[in-house]
Amino acid sequence: MLIEARSVTKAFGAFKAVDDASVVVEEGEILGLIGPNGAGKSTFFNCLTGDLSVTSGSVHFDGIDVTRAAPEHRARLGLARTFQVPLTFESMSVLDNVTIGALLRHHNARDARTRARDVLQRVGLGPLSDAPAKSLGTPGRKRLEIARALASEPKALLLDEAMAGLTPTEVREAIELVRRIHGGGITIVIVEHIMEVIVSLARKVVVFHQGREIARGTPREVTGDPHVIAAYLGRRKVRT
Amino acid sequence: MSTRRALQLVLALIAVLVLVYPLLTSGSPVYSRLGALVLLAAIGASAWNIVGGYAGQVSVGHAVFFGFGAYSAVVVYTHLEWPPIAGAPIGMALSVLLAAVIGVPTLRLSGHYFSMATIAVAELVRVLSSTSEFLGGAQGLSGPPVPRGALDLSFISATPYYYIFLIVLAGLLGLTWWIERGRMGFYLRAIKDSERAARSLGVSAGNYKLQAYMLSAAFTSLAGSLYLTMFGFVDPESGFGILISVKMVVMAALGGAGQLLGPLIGAAILVPLEELSNSLLGGKGAGLTFVVYGAIIVIIARFLPSGLLSLVERRPTAPNSAAPKSTGKPVSGHAD
Ligand SMILES: Nc1ncnc2c1ncn2[C@@H]1O[C@H](COP(=O)(O)OP(=O)(O)O)[C@@H](O)[C@H]1O
Ligand SMILES: [Mg+2]
Numbered sequence: 074m075l076i077e078a079r080s081v082t083k084a085f086g087a088f089k090a091v092d093d094a095s096v097v098v099e100e101g102e103i104l105g106l107i108g109p110n111g112a113g114k115s116t117f118f119n120c121l122t123g124d125l126s127v128t129s130g131s132v133h134f135d136g137i138d139v140t141r142a143a144p145e146h147r148a149r150l151g152l153a154r155t156f157q158v159p160l161t162f163e164s165m166s167v168l169d170n171v172t173i174g175a176l177l178r179h180h181n182a183r184d185a186r187t188r189a190r191d192v193l194q195r196v197g198l199g200p201l202s203d204a205p206a207k208s209l210g211t212p213g214r215k216r217l218e219i220a221r222a223l224a225s226e227p228k229a230l231l232l233d234e235a236m237a238g239l240t241p242t243e244v245r246e247a248i249e250l251v252r253r254i255h256g257g258g259i260t261i262v263i264v265e266h267i268m269e270v271i272v273s274l275a276r277k278v279v280v281f282h283q284g285r286e287i288a289r290g291t292p293r294e295v296t297g298d299p300h301v302i303a304a305y306l307g308r309r310k311v312r313t
Numbered sequence: 314m315s316t317r318r319a320l321q322l323v324l325a326l327i328a329v330l331v332l333v334y335p336l337l338t339s340g341s342p343v344y345s346r347l348g349a350l351v352l353l354a355a356i357g358a359s360a361w362n363i364v365g366g367y368a369g370q371v372s373v374g375h376a377v378f379f380g381f382g383a384y385s386a387v388v389v390y391t392h393l394e395w396p397p398i399a400g401a402p403i404g405m406a407l408s409v410l411l412a413a414v415i416g417v418p419t420l421r422l423s424g425h426y427f428s429m430a431t432i433a434v435a436e437l438v439r440v441l442s443s444t445s446e447f448l449g450g451a452q453g454l455s456g457p458p459v460p461r462g463a464l465d466l467s468f469i470s471a472t473p474y475y476y477i478f479l480i481v482l483a484g485l486l487g488l489t490w491w492i493e494r495g496r497m498g499f500y501l502r503a504i505k506d507s508e509r510a511a512r513s514l515g516v517s518a519g520n521y522k523l524q525a526y527m528l529s530a531a532f533t534s535l536a537g538s539l540y541l542t543m544f545g546f547v548d549p550e551s552g553f554g555i556l557i558s559v560k561m562v563v564m565a566a567l568g569g570a571g572q573l574l575g576p577l578i579g580a581a582i583l584v585p586l587e588e589l590s591n592s593l594l595g596g597k598g599a600g601l602t603f604v605v606y607g608a609i610i611v612i613i614a615r616f617l618p619s620g621l622l623s624l625v626e627r628r629p630t631a632p633n634s635a636a637p638k639s640t641g642k643p644v645s646g647h648a649d
Contacts, residue, residue, distance in 0.1 A: 122513065148515035160510035162503050173503045177515040182495050225514050 075100040075229055075260050076152075081120050081130035083113075090116040092284035093130070098229065103251075103261045105275030105292065107268075109305055112281040114264045115157050118233050121262075122154050123147045135228060148177065151228030155235050157264075159214035161206045161221075168193065168202040170217055174224030189224055196220045196250060211238045219250065229260040236270055248273055268296065280304070320625070331479070335472040346471040351584045352478035353539060357557075358564035358576030359485050360532035365562060366570035367489075367498065368525040369505030370424060374431030375561050377438050378408040378530040380552030382537025384442070387454040387547055392447075396464035397456050401538035405531040412530035413523065420522045432555070439553035453548025456541060466542040474543045481539065482577070485532050490573055501525060505571070533561070556602065563606050566613050569620030578621055583609075 076098035083091040091113040098104050106114050119125040121132055123144035131140045139147050153174075162170045171189035172182070179185040193199050198220055201213070209217060215235050222230055236247045244267065251274055255261050265271055271278060272292040280288040280295050282304040288295045295301050330337075338344035357379060365371050385404030386397035411434070419430040443451040460467035468474065492498050503511040504518045512518050541547055551557075561576075564583050569575030587602060594601060613620070 124509065124513070143517075144509075144512040145515050145517050148513055154513050156510070156513075160507040160513075162506035162510065164506050165502060169499065169502075173499055173511065173516070174514045176496055176499055180496060182499060185496075185499075221510075221514060 074098060075135055076121060076262070077133040078117070078121060079131045079133075081117065081132065082128045083116050083120050083125055084128045089128075089284050091120060091281075094281070094284070094286055095130075096279055096286070098260060098262055100228075100260055101258070102277060103255055103263060103275045105271040105278040106262060106264045106281065107266070107271055107278060107295075108281035108287075110266075111283075112304075113284040114281055115233055116284075117281065118154065118231050118262075118264065121231060122152060148225060148227075151226075152231070153222035153225050153227035153229070154231040155215065155218040155222055155233055157233040157237075159211065159218050161209070161214050161217050163207045165206055166202070167198060167204050167206055167209070167217055170206050171220045171224045174221040177225040185224075189220075192220050192224045195253075196223065197246070212240075212243050215239075216247070216250075219254075223254065223259075227259060229262065230254065232261065232263045232265075234264055234266065236265055236267060244270065268292075335475050339472070342471065345475060347585060347588055349471045349474040349478055349543065350588065351580050352475060352482050353536060353543070354560065354564060354584050355577040355580040356478060356482050356485060356539065357533055357536040358561045358568075358580055359482065359489065360529050360536060361561035362529075362565045362570060362572075362576045363489060363492070363532070364522070364525045364529040366565055366572065366575065367493070367501040367505070368522050369501075369571070370420065370522055370526065371428050371562065372431040372526070372529070373428050373555075373558050373562060374433070374435030375529070375533050376553050376555060376557035377411065377431075377435040378404075378533035379537035379540070379557050380435075380438065380442065380547070380549075381408045381411070382534035382539075383541045383547040383552045384448055384454070384537075385534070386538040386541040387456055388448065390456050391449070391454050396462070396466070397541050398464065398466050398538060400541075401535055404534040404538050408530040408534035409527045412527045416523045416526045420526065421519050432558070435553060435558060436555065439549050439555075442553055443549040449548070451549060453546060453551070456545035458545075467545065471543075474539075477542075478539060481535065486573060486577075493573065497521060497524070502571075556606070559606055563609055563613070566620055567609060567617075569622030572620065572622045575620050575622050582621075 074097045078094060078096045081091055081094045082089060094117055106117070108114055116125065120127045123139065123142055123146070127140060131138060133139065134147060134150055134152055137150060139150065162173060168186065168189055171192055172185045175185035175188040175192070176182065179188055190202065193202050196216055196219060198216060201209070206214070206217060219232070219235060232251070236244050239247060248270060251261060251263065263271070263274060276291060278290065278292050278295045279286055280301050287300045287304060288298040334348050335345050338348065361372065361375050382401065382404035385400035385407065387400070389395040389400035389403065390397045415430055415434055419427040442448045448454065457465050457467055466477070500511065500516050500521050503516060504521060508518045537552065560583070564579030565576040566579070567582060568578030590601060590605070617623070
C-alpha cells in the first residue's frame, strides 16, 4: 500500500473534524472520497499531506512513517496535492507556476522549465503558458494546480474537488485528464461532490460523515447504502 | 524602434552616466558626495530587498545589521587599531549569526511575528549599545582622524567612495540577479505568493527564507562598515536607529520591492530629497524626515503597491488567449 492512515483524528478544540479514520490507498488505484459538505474530507487530506498535524493516529507514505513530517518532506517523497480553493502563484505566469513544481526533481531552472512546458502541453494548458496565472478563472486554476503537482513527478496525487465549478464539458475533459494521469502510473485519491465523476473514475469509495467513515465499497455499493443515503438526505433537510 | 529597444538604450545611457558621474561633478564636492550617498543607500536597500522584496518577509529592523557593520569597523580600529574595513567580515559574520537567531524561531510563523521581532531586536540592541562602554556609549565611536595608510579607506574626496560603493553595489546586484534567475529565485517568489502551495511542491520554505535573511543581513552589515569608512563616526542613532531600517524599506518599496533595480531607483530619488531638506532645514529637519517617510509609505501603499518600476515594466500581458473560457453553468460543487 502506498498511503496508510491509521486511526487518524483531527480535533479543532473539542470538535473532531476527523474522527478515528483509517484508510488504505493501494499503489496504482483511484480511491474516491465522498461525503456531505463539512464531513472532514479536506481536513483528512490535510492530515495526509502534513498541512495539518494529526491529533492522534499515524500516517504512512510509501512505507515511511510521515506522521510528523512537514508537507515539503512528504512532497519530496512523492505525495502531491491540489487545493479545494486554488492556491496558484498569482504573480507568476502559468509556465512559472508549473516550473516551481518541476524544480523539485530538476535542480536546474532551465531543465525545470522544459519539463514544465511538457506537462502544460499534456494537460492542455500549452497555449496559456505565457499568460499570467491571475488571468485564469477557477477551472483554469484548478487545472494549473494539477499541472503543477504533476510536474513534481509524484507517486500519488490528492485531488480536492478539482472539478467543482466546471461545466459538463469541462468535467468530461477533466475526467479524461485524471484517467491519463492514472494511466501514467500515478495513484490517485479524489474528493468530489459530483457522483458521476466518482462513478466513472473510482472502483473503491470511502464515505465520510461528520468526521467518521460510514461506508466503503464500490460506488454502486455505497450509493445504495442506507447510512450514506441518510447522511446525504439529512444534509438536504438541513439545507431547506 | 520598439519600446524594448528604447528601454535598453535608456538603461545603457544611465549605466554610462553612473560610471562617469564623478567626472561630471568633480567641480562640486556636494554632488560627488550625493552620488556616493545614493549608492551606499542603494546597497542597504538592495540587501534588504533580498529578504523583504524577493522573499516577502518584511524586516523593519535591518538597522541592527547595519549597526553591527558600522560598529565592527569602528571597534576594530578603537580597540585593535586595525583599519576599520577589517571589521567588515566580523560584522557580516555576527549579522548572519543574529539573523539565524531571529529567523529560526520567527520565520516559521506568520510574517507579522517576523516583522515585530526584527523591530524589537533592533531597538533592544540600540538601547544596549548606548549603555555599552566598549561601544562608546551614547557618544559613539570615531574612526581614524587622519588616514594611516591606504587601507584606512579615508579620503577627503567622495569620488573614491563613489567607486568603492559602485563596485560593491554591482557585486550585490549581480548576485541578486543570479539568484533571481535560478532555483532560489523561483522558490522565493513562490513562497511570497503562497507559502502553503510552495511547501506542497517540496519547497523548504523555512530554509529558503532563512537563507535569504542571512544573505540580506550580511550585505546590510557590509553597508554599515562602508558607511563608517566614509563618515568615520557612529553612535547608537546613526548605527541602530529605526529610521535606518525604515529608509531601506521605503527606498525598496518606492522603486519596486522584489525587483532588481527597485532599491537603486528608490535611493536615487529619496537620498537627494533628504539631503535637500537637510540643507534647507538644518537640524530641524530630523523630525520632518519621519513625517516625509510616513507620507511616502502611505502613498506607496495606496497608489503604487508595486513601486515605480511597475509603471515602466508593465509587460504586455501575453496573447489574448489569456482570458479563460469558462462559459456555461457550473455543474455542482462548492467553492469555499
Ligand atoms: N481550521 C479549522 N478550524 C476549525 N474548524 C475547522 C477548521 N477546518 C475545518 N474545520 C471544520 O471541520 C469540519 C470539516 O471541514 P472540511 O474538512 O473542510 O470538510 P469537507 O472538506 O468534507 O467539506 C467543518 O465543520 C469545518 O468547519
Ligand atoms: Mg473540502
